[in-house]
Amino acid sequence: MTRELSDVLADYLALRRSLGFSLNRDAKLLAQFIGYLGERGTTTITVADAVTWASLPVGGSPGWLAFRLAVVRGFATYLHTLDPATQIPPRGLLPGGTRRAVPYLYSPSDIAALMAQAETLKTPLRTATIQTFIGVMAITGMRGGEVVALDDDDFDPGRGLLEVRHAKLGKWRRLPLHPTTVTAINDYRRLRDRYFPVPVSPALLVSMAGTRLNYINVGQTFARLARRAGLAGRSGASRPRPHDLRHAFAVATLLDWCRDGGDVAARMPLLSAYLGHTEPANTYWYLQAAPELLAEAARRLDPEDRKPRQREPR
Template structure:
Protein backbone atom coordinates (compact mmCIF):
# COMPACT_ATOMS: atom_id res chain seq x y z
CA UNK A 1 0.00 0.00 0.00
CA UNK A 2 1.47 3.35 -1.02
CA UNK A 3 1.62 6.28 1.36
CA UNK A 4 0.77 9.65 -0.12
CA UNK A 5 2.73 12.48 1.44
CA UNK A 6 1.34 15.99 1.31
CA UNK A 7 3.83 18.72 0.56
CA UNK A 8 3.41 21.99 2.37
CA UNK A 9 3.30 25.04 0.09
CA UNK A 10 6.18 27.47 0.43
CA UNK A 11 5.01 30.78 1.92
CA UNK A 12 4.84 33.63 -0.57
CA UNK A 13 6.33 36.48 1.45
CA UNK A 14 4.96 39.80 0.23
CA UNK A 15 7.09 42.92 0.12
CA UNK A 16 5.62 46.34 0.88
CA UNK A 17 5.61 46.93 -2.88
CA UNK A 18 3.65 43.71 -3.45
CA UNK A 19 1.01 44.72 -0.92
CA UNK A 20 0.75 48.20 -2.42
CA UNK A 21 0.29 46.61 -5.85
CA UNK A 22 -2.49 44.35 -4.53
CA UNK A 23 -4.30 47.30 -2.96
CA UNK A 24 -3.94 49.28 -6.17
CA UNK A 25 -5.29 46.33 -8.17
CA UNK A 26 -8.28 46.14 -5.83
CA UNK A 27 -9.09 49.68 -6.89
CA UNK A 28 -9.89 48.36 -10.37
CA UNK A 29 -12.84 46.25 -9.22
CA UNK A 30 -16.19 46.92 -10.83
CA UNK A 31 -17.86 49.22 -8.27
CA UNK A 32 -16.35 51.79 -5.88
CA UNK A 33 -17.76 49.98 -2.84
CA UNK A 34 -16.43 46.59 -3.94
CA UNK A 35 -13.05 48.20 -4.57
CA UNK A 36 -13.10 49.80 -1.12
CA UNK A 37 -14.07 46.49 0.49
CA UNK A 38 -11.17 44.56 -1.00
CA UNK A 39 -8.70 47.36 -0.43
CA UNK A 40 -9.78 47.40 3.22
CA UNK A 41 -9.63 43.61 3.50
CA UNK A 42 -6.15 43.28 2.02
CA UNK A 43 -4.79 46.15 4.09
CA UNK A 44 -6.36 44.74 7.26
CA UNK A 45 -4.86 41.30 6.70
CA UNK A 46 -1.46 42.85 5.98
CA UNK A 47 -1.32 44.97 9.14
CA UNK A 48 -2.87 42.49 11.60
CA UNK A 49 -1.91 39.04 10.32
CA UNK A 50 -5.37 37.75 11.16
CA UNK A 51 -6.81 34.71 9.41
CA UNK A 52 -9.06 35.36 6.42
CA UNK A 53 -11.93 33.57 8.16
CA UNK A 54 -11.50 35.89 11.14
CA UNK A 55 -11.51 38.99 8.91
CA UNK A 56 -14.68 38.15 7.02
CA UNK A 57 -16.29 37.05 10.29
CA UNK A 58 -15.85 40.48 11.87
CA UNK A 59 -18.96 42.41 12.88
CA UNK A 60 -19.22 46.18 13.10
CA UNK A 61 -19.42 45.93 16.88
CA UNK A 62 -16.08 44.12 16.95
CA UNK A 63 -14.37 47.41 16.14
CA UNK A 64 -13.74 49.36 19.33
CA UNK A 65 -12.62 52.62 17.76
CA UNK A 66 -12.41 54.44 21.08
CA UNK A 67 -9.82 52.02 22.45
CA UNK A 68 -8.21 51.20 19.10
CA UNK A 69 -9.06 47.50 19.26
CA UNK A 70 -10.51 44.75 17.11
CA UNK A 71 -12.15 41.86 18.93
CA UNK A 72 -11.77 38.45 17.30
CA UNK A 73 -14.60 36.28 18.60
CA UNK A 74 -14.62 32.52 18.29
CA UNK A 75 -11.38 32.28 16.35
CA UNK A 76 -9.63 29.00 15.65
CA UNK A 77 -10.23 26.43 18.43
CA UNK A 78 -12.94 28.74 19.76
CA UNK A 79 -10.43 31.24 21.10
CA UNK A 80 -11.17 34.96 21.28
CA UNK A 81 -8.63 37.78 21.50
CA UNK A 82 -8.21 41.54 21.18
CA UNK A 83 -5.95 43.10 18.56
CA UNK A 84 -4.54 46.59 19.21
CA UNK A 85 -4.64 48.65 16.01
CA UNK A 86 -2.59 51.55 14.72
CA UNK A 87 -4.66 54.77 14.74
CA UNK A 88 -4.44 54.94 10.94
CA UNK A 89 -6.09 51.51 10.71
CA UNK A 90 -8.89 52.59 13.06
CA UNK A 91 -9.46 55.68 10.90
CA UNK A 92 -9.46 53.67 7.67
CA UNK A 93 -12.02 51.18 9.01
CA UNK A 94 -14.21 53.99 10.29
CA UNK A 95 -14.08 55.70 6.89
CA UNK A 96 -15.05 52.42 5.22
CA UNK A 97 -18.06 51.97 7.50
CA UNK A 98 -19.22 55.53 6.82
CA UNK A 99 -19.05 55.33 3.03
CA UNK A 100 -22.10 56.82 1.36
CA UNK A 101 -22.22 53.94 -1.11
CA UNK A 102 -22.40 51.23 1.58
CA UNK A 103 -25.29 49.00 0.40
CA UNK A 104 -28.55 49.81 2.14
CA UNK A 105 -29.10 46.09 2.83
CA UNK A 106 -25.97 46.17 5.01
CA UNK A 107 -27.92 48.04 7.67
CA UNK A 108 -29.61 44.74 8.52
CA UNK A 109 -26.37 42.74 8.50
CA UNK A 110 -23.88 42.85 11.38
CA UNK A 111 -20.83 42.25 9.16
CA UNK A 112 -18.04 44.83 9.05
CA UNK A 113 -16.91 43.97 5.51
CA UNK A 114 -19.82 43.50 3.13
CA UNK A 115 -20.39 42.56 -0.50
CA UNK A 116 -22.19 44.76 -3.02
CA UNK A 117 -25.36 42.91 -2.00
CA UNK A 118 -24.85 44.05 1.58
CA UNK A 119 -24.11 40.54 2.87
CA UNK A 120 -21.09 39.07 4.61
CA UNK A 121 -18.21 38.16 2.27
CA UNK A 122 -17.93 34.49 1.34
CA UNK A 123 -14.62 32.68 1.64
CA UNK A 124 -14.64 31.14 -1.85
CA UNK A 125 -15.55 34.44 -3.50
CA UNK A 126 -12.78 36.22 -1.63
CA UNK A 127 -10.23 33.60 -2.66
CA UNK A 128 -11.25 33.80 -6.33
CA UNK A 129 -11.16 37.58 -6.31
CA UNK A 130 -7.73 37.60 -4.65
CA UNK A 131 -6.28 35.34 -7.35
CA UNK A 132 -7.51 37.76 -10.02
CA UNK A 133 -6.06 40.71 -8.13
CA UNK A 134 -2.70 38.98 -7.76
CA UNK A 135 -2.60 38.57 -11.53
CA UNK A 136 -3.48 42.21 -12.11
CA UNK A 137 -0.81 43.21 -9.60
CA UNK A 138 1.79 41.26 -11.58
CA UNK A 139 2.50 38.77 -8.80
CA UNK A 140 3.69 35.49 -10.27
CA UNK A 141 4.56 32.09 -8.85
CA UNK A 142 8.12 31.79 -7.57
CA UNK A 143 8.02 28.00 -7.87
CA UNK A 144 5.47 25.21 -8.19
CA UNK A 145 4.94 25.35 -4.42
CA UNK A 146 5.29 29.11 -3.95
CA UNK A 147 2.32 30.94 -5.39
CA UNK A 148 0.54 34.10 -4.22
CA UNK A 149 -1.96 33.08 -1.58
CA UNK A 150 -4.23 35.17 0.60
CA UNK A 151 -3.09 33.30 3.72
CA UNK A 152 0.50 34.35 3.10
CA UNK A 153 -0.31 37.91 4.12
CA UNK A 154 -0.37 36.34 7.59
CA UNK A 155 3.06 34.77 7.04
CA UNK A 156 4.43 38.10 5.85
CA UNK A 157 3.09 39.94 8.89
CA UNK A 158 4.72 37.40 11.22
CA UNK A 159 8.09 37.55 9.48
CA UNK A 160 8.15 41.35 9.30
CA UNK A 161 7.30 41.63 13.00
CA UNK A 162 10.33 39.57 13.97
CA UNK A 163 12.55 41.24 11.36
CA UNK A 164 11.75 44.58 12.98
CA UNK A 165 12.80 43.10 16.32
CA UNK A 166 16.23 42.18 14.95
CA UNK A 167 16.69 45.48 13.13
CA UNK A 168 15.81 47.44 16.25
CA UNK A 169 18.46 45.45 18.18
CA UNK A 170 15.76 44.57 20.66
CA UNK A 171 14.74 41.20 22.03
CA UNK A 172 13.24 39.12 19.18
CA UNK A 173 12.50 36.31 21.64
CA UNK A 174 10.20 38.50 23.69
CA UNK A 175 8.56 39.80 20.54
CA UNK A 176 7.98 36.21 19.39
CA UNK A 177 5.94 35.45 22.52
CA UNK A 178 3.78 38.52 21.91
CA UNK A 179 3.42 37.64 18.24
CA UNK A 180 2.20 34.14 19.07
CA UNK A 181 -0.55 35.60 21.25
CA UNK A 182 -1.43 38.27 18.68
CA UNK A 183 -1.78 35.66 15.93
CA UNK A 184 -3.97 33.48 18.13
CA UNK A 185 -1.61 30.50 18.19
CA UNK A 186 -2.26 27.99 20.95
CA UNK A 187 1.14 26.38 20.36
CA UNK A 188 4.15 28.75 19.94
CA UNK A 189 5.65 26.10 17.68
CA UNK A 190 3.14 27.17 15.05
CA UNK A 191 4.63 30.65 15.14
CA UNK A 192 8.15 29.26 14.65
CA UNK A 193 6.92 27.43 11.55
CA UNK A 194 5.65 30.72 10.12
CA UNK A 195 9.15 32.15 10.39
CA UNK A 196 11.15 29.21 9.05
CA UNK A 197 10.83 30.05 5.35
CA UNK A 198 12.17 33.62 5.41
CA UNK A 199 15.73 33.81 4.01
CA UNK A 200 16.25 37.39 5.28
CA UNK A 201 15.22 36.39 8.78
CA UNK A 202 17.44 33.31 8.77
CA UNK A 203 20.36 35.50 7.66
CA UNK A 204 19.81 37.89 10.57
CA UNK A 205 19.68 34.96 12.98
CA UNK A 206 22.88 33.58 11.47
CA UNK A 207 24.64 36.95 11.67
CA UNK A 208 23.69 37.35 15.33
CA UNK A 209 24.89 33.81 16.10
CA UNK A 210 28.17 34.47 14.29
CA UNK A 211 28.73 37.68 16.28
CA UNK A 212 27.96 35.80 19.49
CA UNK A 213 30.38 32.98 18.72
CA UNK A 214 33.02 35.50 17.69
CA UNK A 215 32.66 37.37 20.94
CA UNK A 216 31.32 40.53 19.32
CA UNK A 217 28.64 42.47 21.21
Protein backbone atom coordinates in the same frame (compact mmCIF):
# COMPACT_ATOMS: atom_id res chain seq x y z
CA MET B 1 -22.29 0.28 11.81
CA THR B 2 -21.39 -1.88 14.78
CA ARG B 3 -22.78 -0.63 18.06
CA GLU B 4 -19.54 -0.94 20.01
CA LEU B 5 -17.40 1.03 17.58
CA SER B 6 -20.21 3.54 17.14
CA ASP B 7 -20.15 4.29 20.86
CA VAL B 8 -16.38 4.61 20.93
CA LEU B 9 -16.44 6.89 17.89
CA ALA B 10 -18.97 9.16 19.58
CA ASP B 11 -16.74 9.40 22.65
CA TYR B 12 -13.66 10.08 20.50
CA LEU B 13 -15.36 12.88 18.56
CA ALA B 14 -16.80 14.42 21.74
CA LEU B 15 -13.36 14.45 23.35
CA ARG B 16 -11.63 16.12 20.41
CA ARG B 17 -14.46 18.60 19.88
CA SER B 18 -14.15 19.62 23.51
CA LEU B 19 -10.62 20.73 22.59
CA GLY B 20 -11.95 23.00 19.85
CA PHE B 21 -11.82 20.79 16.73
CA SER B 22 -14.88 20.72 14.47
CA LEU B 23 -14.11 17.33 12.84
CA ASN B 24 -17.11 17.35 10.49
CA ARG B 25 -15.17 15.68 7.69
CA ASP B 26 -13.43 13.28 10.08
CA ALA B 27 -16.77 12.21 11.56
CA LYS B 28 -18.19 11.44 8.13
CA LEU B 29 -15.12 9.45 7.03
CA LEU B 30 -14.89 7.47 10.27
CA ALA B 31 -18.58 6.57 10.09
CA GLN B 32 -17.94 5.24 6.58
CA PHE B 33 -14.90 3.29 7.79
CA ILE B 34 -16.82 1.68 10.66
CA GLY B 35 -19.57 0.80 8.20
CA TYR B 36 -16.95 -0.85 6.01
CA LEU B 37 -15.69 -2.90 8.97
CA GLY B 38 -19.28 -3.91 9.78
CA GLU B 39 -19.79 -5.18 6.24
CA ARG B 40 -16.69 -7.32 6.67
CA GLY B 41 -17.96 -8.66 9.99
CA THR B 42 -15.09 -7.32 12.08
CA THR B 43 -14.94 -4.97 15.05
CA THR B 44 -11.15 -4.72 15.32
CA ILE B 45 -9.12 -2.22 13.31
CA THR B 46 -6.18 -3.73 11.46
CA VAL B 47 -3.56 -2.03 9.35
CA ALA B 48 -4.63 -4.07 6.33
CA ASP B 49 -8.28 -3.03 6.61
CA ALA B 50 -7.34 0.61 7.20
CA VAL B 51 -5.11 0.75 4.11
CA THR B 52 -7.65 -1.10 1.95
CA TRP B 53 -10.47 1.26 2.95
CA ALA B 54 -8.32 4.39 2.59
CA SER B 55 -7.37 3.31 -0.95
CA LEU B 56 -10.95 2.60 -2.09
CA PRO B 57 -11.86 5.82 -3.98
CA VAL B 58 -11.10 5.18 -7.64
CA GLY B 59 -9.02 8.04 -9.02
CA GLY B 60 -8.47 9.59 -5.60
CA SER B 61 -5.40 11.79 -5.36
CA PRO B 62 -2.47 10.55 -3.25
CA GLY B 63 -3.06 13.41 -0.84
CA TRP B 64 -6.72 12.48 -0.35
CA LEU B 65 -5.95 8.78 0.20
CA ALA B 66 -3.23 9.67 2.70
CA PHE B 67 -5.65 11.99 4.50
CA ARG B 68 -8.25 9.21 4.78
CA LEU B 69 -5.65 6.94 6.35
CA ALA B 70 -4.51 9.71 8.70
CA VAL B 71 -8.09 10.11 9.96
CA VAL B 72 -8.26 6.40 10.73
CA ARG B 73 -4.83 6.56 12.41
CA GLY B 74 -6.07 9.20 14.85
CA PHE B 75 -9.11 7.14 15.80
CA ALA B 76 -7.08 3.93 16.02
CA THR B 77 -4.58 5.60 18.35
CA TYR B 78 -7.42 6.52 20.69
CA LEU B 79 -9.08 3.10 20.39
CA HIS B 80 -5.79 1.29 21.11
CA THR B 81 -5.85 2.68 24.66
CA LEU B 82 -9.16 0.83 25.18
CA ASP B 83 -8.48 -2.25 23.06
CA PRO B 84 -4.80 -3.26 22.71
CA ALA B 85 -5.75 -5.52 19.78
CA THR B 86 -6.37 -2.39 17.68
CA GLN B 87 -3.57 -1.86 15.18
CA ILE B 88 -2.37 1.69 14.51
CA PRO B 89 -1.43 2.32 10.86
CA PRO B 90 2.10 3.75 10.79
CA ARG B 91 2.82 6.97 8.96
CA GLY B 92 4.08 6.84 5.39
CA LEU B 93 2.15 3.75 4.30
CA LEU B 94 0.54 5.69 1.46
CA PRO B 95 2.29 8.29 -0.69
CA GLY B 96 1.13 11.85 -0.55
CA GLY B 97 0.02 13.58 2.60
CA THR B 98 -0.13 17.24 3.39
CA ARG B 99 2.76 19.62 3.06
CA ARG B 100 2.70 23.12 4.38
CA ALA B 101 2.67 25.57 1.51
CA VAL B 102 5.75 27.72 1.08
CA PRO B 103 4.56 31.25 1.96
CA TYR B 104 4.65 34.06 -0.55
CA LEU B 105 6.14 36.93 1.42
CA TYR B 106 4.61 40.20 0.27
CA SER B 107 6.72 43.34 0.18
CA PRO B 108 5.16 46.77 0.80
CA SER B 109 5.28 47.35 -2.96
CA ASP B 110 3.41 44.08 -3.57
CA ILE B 111 0.63 45.16 -1.21
CA ALA B 112 0.49 48.59 -2.86
CA ALA B 113 0.16 46.87 -6.24
CA LEU B 114 -2.74 44.75 -4.97
CA MET B 115 -4.46 47.85 -3.61
CA ALA B 116 -4.00 49.62 -6.94
CA GLN B 117 -5.49 46.69 -8.87
CA ALA B 118 -8.50 46.69 -6.54
CA GLU B 119 -9.32 50.13 -7.97
CA THR B 120 -10.33 48.36 -11.19
CA LEU B 121 -13.20 46.48 -9.52
CA LYS B 122 -16.73 47.30 -10.63
CA THR B 123 -18.01 49.52 -7.84
CA PRO B 124 -16.53 51.80 -5.18
CA LEU B 125 -17.96 49.53 -2.47
CA ARG B 126 -16.35 46.41 -3.94
CA THR B 127 -13.06 48.25 -4.26
CA ALA B 128 -13.19 49.51 -0.69
CA THR B 129 -14.23 46.10 0.67
CA ILE B 130 -11.34 44.24 -0.94
CA GLN B 131 -8.85 46.97 -0.06
CA THR B 132 -10.00 46.93 3.57
CA PHE B 133 -9.81 43.13 3.64
CA ILE B 134 -6.24 43.20 2.31
CA GLY B 135 -5.24 46.05 4.60
CA VAL B 136 -6.62 44.45 7.77
CA MET B 137 -4.89 41.14 7.00
CA ALA B 138 -1.59 42.83 6.19
CA ILE B 139 -1.55 45.08 9.25
CA THR B 140 -2.84 42.59 11.85
CA GLY B 141 -1.80 39.15 10.58
CA MET B 142 -5.35 37.88 11.07
CA ARG B 143 -6.55 34.78 9.23
CA GLY B 144 -8.74 35.52 6.24
CA GLY B 145 -11.64 33.61 7.78
CA GLU B 146 -11.33 35.70 10.93
CA VAL B 147 -11.54 38.93 8.93
CA VAL B 148 -14.62 37.74 7.04
CA ALA B 149 -16.24 36.70 10.35
CA LEU B 150 -15.81 40.14 11.95
CA ASP B 151 -19.03 41.86 12.93
CA ASP B 152 -19.35 45.61 12.98
CA ASP B 153 -19.57 45.48 16.78
CA ASP B 154 -16.17 43.76 16.91
CA PHE B 155 -14.54 47.03 15.88
CA ASP B 156 -14.03 49.53 18.72
CA PRO B 157 -12.84 52.79 17.14
CA GLY B 158 -12.74 54.58 20.48
CA ARG B 159 -10.15 52.24 21.94
CA GLY B 160 -8.64 51.27 18.59
CA LEU B 161 -9.33 47.55 18.97
CA LEU B 162 -10.56 44.61 16.92
CA GLU B 163 -12.17 41.76 18.83
CA VAL B 164 -11.53 38.39 17.18
CA ARG B 165 -14.28 36.10 18.44
CA HIS B 166 -14.51 33.54 15.62
CA ALA B 167 -10.93 32.28 15.70
CA LYS B 168 -9.39 28.89 15.09
CA LEU B 169 -10.05 26.37 17.90
CA GLY B 170 -12.38 28.88 19.52
CA LYS B 171 -9.56 31.11 20.77
CA TRP B 172 -10.56 34.72 21.46
CA ARG B 173 -8.30 37.77 21.38
CA ARG B 174 -8.23 41.56 21.04
CA LEU B 175 -5.89 43.30 18.62
CA PRO B 176 -4.73 46.91 19.05
CA LEU B 177 -4.79 48.96 15.84
CA HIS B 178 -2.66 51.85 14.61
CA PRO B 179 -4.64 55.13 14.38
CA THR B 180 -4.29 55.11 10.59
CA THR B 181 -5.93 51.68 10.48
CA VAL B 182 -8.79 52.91 12.68
CA THR B 183 -9.29 55.81 10.27
CA ALA B 184 -9.27 53.51 7.23
CA ILE B 185 -11.88 51.16 8.74
CA ASN B 186 -14.08 54.09 9.75
CA ASP B 187 -13.88 55.46 6.18
CA TYR B 188 -14.98 52.06 4.87
CA ARG B 189 -17.90 51.88 7.29
CA ARG B 190 -19.18 55.29 6.18
CA LEU B 191 -19.09 54.18 2.54
CA ARG B 192 -20.76 50.86 3.36
CA ASP B 193 -23.51 52.60 5.31
CA ARG B 194 -24.30 54.87 2.34
CA TYR B 195 -24.98 51.73 0.30
CA PHE B 196 -26.90 50.04 3.12
CA PRO B 197 -28.44 52.57 5.55
CA VAL B 198 -30.39 49.63 6.97
CA PRO B 199 -27.86 46.80 7.48
CA VAL B 200 -28.56 43.53 5.72
CA SER B 201 -26.11 41.67 7.95
CA PRO B 202 -24.08 42.43 11.11
CA ALA B 203 -20.82 41.88 9.19
CA LEU B 204 -18.08 44.52 9.18
CA LEU B 205 -17.14 43.79 5.55
CA VAL B 206 -20.00 43.17 3.17
CA SER B 207 -20.66 41.98 -0.36
CA MET B 208 -22.45 44.02 -3.00
CA ALA B 209 -25.69 42.49 -1.67
CA GLY B 210 -24.88 43.67 1.85
CA THR B 211 -24.32 40.13 3.08
CA ARG B 212 -21.23 38.74 4.78
CA LEU B 213 -18.34 38.03 2.42
CA ASN B 214 -17.73 34.52 1.13
CA TYR B 215 -14.05 33.71 1.71
CA ILE B 216 -13.84 31.50 -1.39
CA ASN B 217 -15.12 34.35 -3.57
CA VAL B 218 -12.68 36.77 -1.93
CA GLY B 219 -9.86 34.33 -2.66
CA GLN B 220 -10.81 34.15 -6.32
CA THR B 221 -10.90 37.96 -6.58
CA PHE B 222 -7.54 38.15 -4.79
CA ALA B 223 -5.99 35.68 -7.25
CA ARG B 224 -7.12 37.82 -10.20
CA LEU B 225 -5.70 40.96 -8.62
CA ALA B 226 -2.39 39.20 -7.92
CA ARG B 227 -2.10 38.10 -11.56
CA ARG B 228 -2.88 41.59 -12.83
CA ALA B 229 -0.35 43.03 -10.40
CA GLY B 230 2.31 40.71 -11.80
CA LEU B 231 2.88 38.85 -8.52
CA ALA B 232 4.32 35.58 -9.78
CA GLY B 233 4.97 32.71 -7.38
CA ARG B 234 8.57 31.69 -6.78
CA SER B 235 7.49 28.11 -7.49
CA GLY B 236 4.38 25.98 -7.85
CA ALA B 237 4.38 25.62 -4.07
CA SER B 238 4.74 29.36 -3.44
CA ARG B 239 1.98 31.38 -5.08
CA PRO B 240 0.32 34.53 -3.78
CA ARG B 241 -2.62 33.72 -1.51
CA PRO B 242 -4.56 35.89 0.94
CA HIS B 243 -3.31 33.75 3.84
CA ASP B 244 0.26 34.71 2.98
CA LEU B 245 -0.48 38.25 4.15
CA ARG B 246 -0.52 36.68 7.61
CA HIS B 247 2.84 35.03 6.95
CA ALA B 248 4.29 38.30 5.69
CA PHE B 249 3.14 40.08 8.86
CA ALA B 250 4.75 37.46 11.10
CA VAL B 251 8.03 37.42 9.18
CA ALA B 252 8.24 41.23 9.06
CA THR B 253 7.66 41.35 12.84
CA LEU B 254 10.38 38.78 13.50
CA LEU B 255 12.80 40.60 11.18
CA ASP B 256 12.21 43.84 13.05
CA TRP B 257 12.88 42.08 16.35
CA CYS B 258 16.06 40.48 15.02
CA ARG B 259 17.35 43.77 13.67
CA ASP B 260 16.67 45.80 16.79
CA GLY B 261 18.88 43.47 18.82
CA GLY B 262 16.16 42.42 21.26
CA ASP B 263 15.51 39.01 22.78
CA VAL B 264 13.41 37.32 20.09
CA ALA B 265 12.76 34.19 22.18
CA ALA B 266 11.32 36.26 25.02
CA ARG B 267 9.00 38.05 22.61
CA MET B 268 7.71 34.95 20.78
CA PRO B 269 4.83 34.32 23.23
CA LEU B 270 3.60 37.85 22.48
CA LEU B 271 3.54 37.18 18.75
CA SER B 272 1.88 33.80 19.35
CA ALA B 273 -0.89 35.46 21.34
CA TYR B 274 -1.34 38.19 18.74
CA LEU B 275 -1.60 35.63 15.91
CA GLY B 276 -3.92 33.38 17.89
CA HIS B 277 -1.57 30.40 17.92
CA THR B 278 -2.17 27.71 20.52
CA GLU B 279 1.49 27.75 21.58
CA PRO B 280 4.78 29.49 20.64
CA ALA B 281 6.02 26.31 18.94
CA ASN B 282 3.56 27.02 16.09
CA THR B 283 5.00 30.51 15.70
CA TYR B 284 8.59 29.27 15.53
CA TRP B 285 7.74 27.81 12.11
CA TYR B 286 8.14 31.31 10.70
CA LEU B 287 11.81 31.26 11.61
CA GLN B 288 12.38 28.84 8.73
CA ALA B 289 9.77 30.33 6.42
CA ALA B 290 11.99 33.05 4.93
CA PRO B 291 15.64 33.18 3.83
CA GLU B 292 15.78 36.72 5.24
CA LEU B 293 15.15 35.40 8.73
CA LEU B 294 17.76 32.68 8.43
CA ALA B 295 20.31 35.20 7.18
CA GLU B 296 19.53 37.56 10.04
CA ALA B 297 19.82 34.74 12.56
CA ALA B 298 23.20 33.77 11.12
CA ARG B 299 24.36 37.38 11.31
CA ARG B 300 23.43 37.58 14.97
CA LEU B 301 25.49 34.45 15.70
CA ASP B 302 28.60 35.98 14.10
CA PRO B 303 30.64 37.73 16.84
CA GLU B 304 32.19 40.05 14.25
CA ASP B 305 28.80 41.27 13.11
CA ARG B 306 27.00 41.95 16.36
CA LYS B 307 27.70 45.66 16.41
CA PRO B 308 24.57 47.83 16.14
CA ARG B 309 23.94 48.99 12.61
CA GLN B 310 21.78 51.68 11.10
CA ARG B 311 18.42 50.30 10.08
CA GLU B 312 17.69 50.42 6.40
CA PRO B 313 14.42 51.97 5.29
CA ARG B 314 11.73 49.40 4.52
